[in-house]
Amino acid sequence: MRALCSQWPALAFFALLAVVGLVIDPFWQSLLTLVFFYAFMGMTWNLMMTAGLLSLGHALFLGLGAYSTAVLSQTYGWNPWLAIAAGAILSSIIGVVITWIGVRFSVKGVHFALLTIAFAELTRVIFDNWELVGGTGGYFLKAINPDTNRPLESLRGGTLYFYLAFLAITVAGYAIVTILMNSRWGYRWRALHEDEEAARALGVPALRSKIFVVAISAGLAGIGGGVMAMMQGSLFPDSIMGLRLSIEVLIAPIIGGLGSLFGPVVGAFFVVPLMEASNVLGQSTGLFGLNTLIYGVVILLVITFLPEGIWPRVVRLLRPRERK
Amino acid sequence: MPEAMLAVRNLTKAFRGLIAVKDVSFEVRQGEILAVIGPNGAGKTTCFNLIAGALKPTSGEILFKGERISGRMPEDIADRGVIRTFQIVRPMRGMTVLENAMIGAFCRTPNVSDASDIAISSLARFGLRPKAEMSAASLTLPDRKMLELARAVSAQPKLLLLDEVMAGLRPSEGDQIVAAIKDLHASGVTVLLIEHVMRVVMALAQRVVVLHHGEKIAEGTPTEVGNDRAVIESYLGKRAKLA
Numbered sequence: 001m002r003a004l005c006s007q008w009p010a011l012a013f014f015a016l017l018a019v020v021g022l023v024i025d026p027f028w029q030s031l032l033t034l035v036f037f038y039a040f041m042g043m044t045w046n047l048m049m050t051a052g053l054l055s056l057g058h059a060l061f062l063g064l065g066a067y068s069t070a071v072l073s074q075t076y077g078w079n080p081w082l083a084i085a086a087g088a089i090l091s092s093i094i095g096v097v098i099t100w101i102g103v104r105f106s107v108k109g110v111h112f113a114l115l116t117i118a119f120a121e122l123t124r125v126i127f128d129n130w131e132l133v134g135g136t137g138g139y140f141l142k143a144i145n146p147d148t149n150r151p152l153e154s155l156r157g158g159t160l161y162f163y164l165a166f167l168a169i170t171v172a173g174y175a176i177v178t179i180l181m182n183s184r185w186g187y188r189w190r191a192l193h194e195d196e197e198a199a200r201a202l203g204v205p206a207l208r209s210k211i212f213v214v215a216i217s218a219g220l221a222g223i224g225g226g227v228m229a230m231m232q233g234s235l236f237p238d239s240i241m242g243l244r245l246s247i248e249v250l251i252a253p254i255i256g257g258l259g260s261l262f263g264p265v266v267g268a269f270f271v272v273p274l275m276e277a278s279n280v281l282g283q284s285t286g287l288f289g290l291n292t293l294i295y296g297v298v299i300l301l302v303i304t305f306l307p308e309g310i311w312p313r314v315v316r317l318l319r320p321r322e323r324k
Numbered sequence: 325m326p327e328a329m330l331a332v333r334n335l336t337k338a339f340r341g342l343i344a345v346k347d348v349s350f351e352v353r354q355g356e357i358l359a360v361i362g363p364n365g366a367g368k369t370t371c372f373n374l375i376a377g378a379l380k381p382t383s384g385e386i387l388f389k390g391e392r393i394s395g396r397m398p399e400d401i402a403d404r405g406v407i408r409t410f411q412i413v414r415p416m417r418g419m420t421v422l423e424n425a426m427i428g429a430f431c432r433t434p435n436v437s438d439a440s441d442i443a444i445s446s447l448a449r450f451g452l453r454p455k456a457e458m459s460a461a462s463l464t465l466p467d468r469k470m471l472e473l474a475r476a477v478s479a480q481p482k483l484l485l486l487d488e489v490m491a492g493l494r495p496s497e498g499d500q501i502v503a504a505i506k507d508l509h510a511s512g513v514t515v516l517l518i519e520h521v522m523r524v525v526m527a528l529a530q531r532v533v534v535l536h537h538g539e540k541i542a543e544g545t546p547t548e549v550g551n552d553r554a555v556i557e558s559y560l561g562k563r564a565k566l567a
Contacts (some may be wrong), residue, residue: 049436050329051388084332161342170379182436183436184430184434184435184436184439185425187419187426187427187430187436187439188430190416190418190419191416191419191427194416194417194418194419195414195416195420197378197398197414198410198414198416199416199427200397200398200399200402200411201376201378201398201399201402201407202407202427202428202476202478202479203399203402203403203407203427203428203430204399204427204431205397205399205403206397206399223479314391314504
């Protein structure tokens with residue numbers, strides 16, 4: 001709890017955003033909603049990274065959460081809260097299975113990353129061919145009636161609702177990650193990342209620590225996917241479970257600052273507007289692919305000149321005399 | 325007769341064709357300092373890796389306080405109180421000195437502030453208290469050696485395995501470590517050390533085990549071993565004189 005109190009500037013920032021959301025117009029609301037989504041997903045990805053586990057298949061956890069939430073609440077009529085919880089648990093379990101396989105067969109580093117891709121792609125192909133969830137044709141949620149809809153029951157609503165919903169999970173995620181990183185598990189994860197053999201020699205339980213971090217990371221990602229499913233109203237395996245999304249979620253934390261608490265948030269505030277702006281620019285000039293080019297070049301520049309990420313550099317500028 | 329804390333029985337480790345440790349047996353008694361010496365490639369570090377669980381023996385067994393630990397995970401063995409250091413020190417470079425020392429403490433307490441207290445007192449023991457907030461990467465080699473020890477001590481070992489802690493140090497720095505090890509031993513920690521520097525072995529060890537080509541060729545007090553014909557021929561050299 002004390003760790004959380006020391007994070008008051010971040011929490012104040014989030015509180016400010018909640019107020020801001022009430023006064024800005026829907027365009028900015030949806031833009032910031034996307035920022036929160038990437039900030040949240042980036043945090044979950046970054047959490048695994050602190051333990052040295054590179055996930056290149058994070059869309060798997062997101063997609064499982066999204067499909068579980070949608071299918072359970074729509075096809076089977078579950079309470080949406082329960083459906084999201086079920087999705088989170090399912091993502092968590094799959095994450096644990098992948099981690100167990102990784103540790104059991106000593107699949108480490110980039111090879112572990114390949115394992116996550118393999119699972120994500122395998123699952124995507126299964127969903128592509130699974131009738132119940134709509135296959136490649138997609139799964140569509142029923143339209144809601146705005147007059148009778150109660151957002152806290154249906155977990156669906158308008159732009160402002162999703163703005164607040166994604167802000168809420170971002171704040172909750174931030175709090176959870178902060179508390180965990182300041183607990184003994186946070187120290188253990190960092191130690192495993194630094195030097196697994198030395199950490200184990202000091203009694204750090206490698207398997208348990210890794211399973212725990214992935215269970216949390218995947219579970220949270222599943223929740224993010226669940227909220228996303230409710231917002232999008234339609235799900236396609238390729239877009240909600242695809243490799244592209246897996247890569248997109250890791251750009252914000254890398255740009256913002258790997259391993260730092262606030263880094264993914266900063267990164268998302270940088271990356272999402274950049275993505276939107278380059279889209280607009282690309283469309284207005286009519287040059288096909290210009291958006292990706294701009295996006296790519298800016299990312300390249302940031303990584304070249306701020307290899308540790310934006311946030312750690314800002315922190316150092318704010319406290320220039322701090323000894324490292 | 326003091327109880328055997330660690331019993332190594334007929335330990336053998338083969339890497340494909342190469343037999344690194346061959347049918348080695350010895351015991352570490354509760355409360356003693358036992359040194360394992362031998363020329364390079366004698367199998368000392370392999371022996372350590374087997375005890376600490378980093379490697380699994382080809383045959384033979386290792387008992388700690390009567391319980392079989394061979395084949396267990398390194399973290400399980402550490403949890404039981406057998407803590408090793410590495411010959412090439414391995415600080416967690418991205419963490420502070422204090423955080424490094426806290427890692428060991430977490431196998432004794434789940435509480436962060438308790439772990440921090442344990443870590444601070446073991447840093448103080450090795451003169452690292454003023455450097456607690458520094459990044460471990462910024463330490464000098466002697467300080468890194470001290471951190472390696474402090475980190476192990478934070479895990480509150482019953483049996484401490486020290487792999488050539490003096491390597492690469494100047495004699496004066498070595499003396500500091502010898503004093504620290506004596507101090508630890510006085511507080512009740514049993515020590516098993518691998519050492520090349522005979523002066524250190526003579527100063528610290530109550531008993532010595534000599535390995536050569538993976539086999540135990542002698543065992544006894546430092547003086548007995550120093551006068552042993554086989555040891556002199558294979559390791560110390562014919563003209564060696566021990567202090």
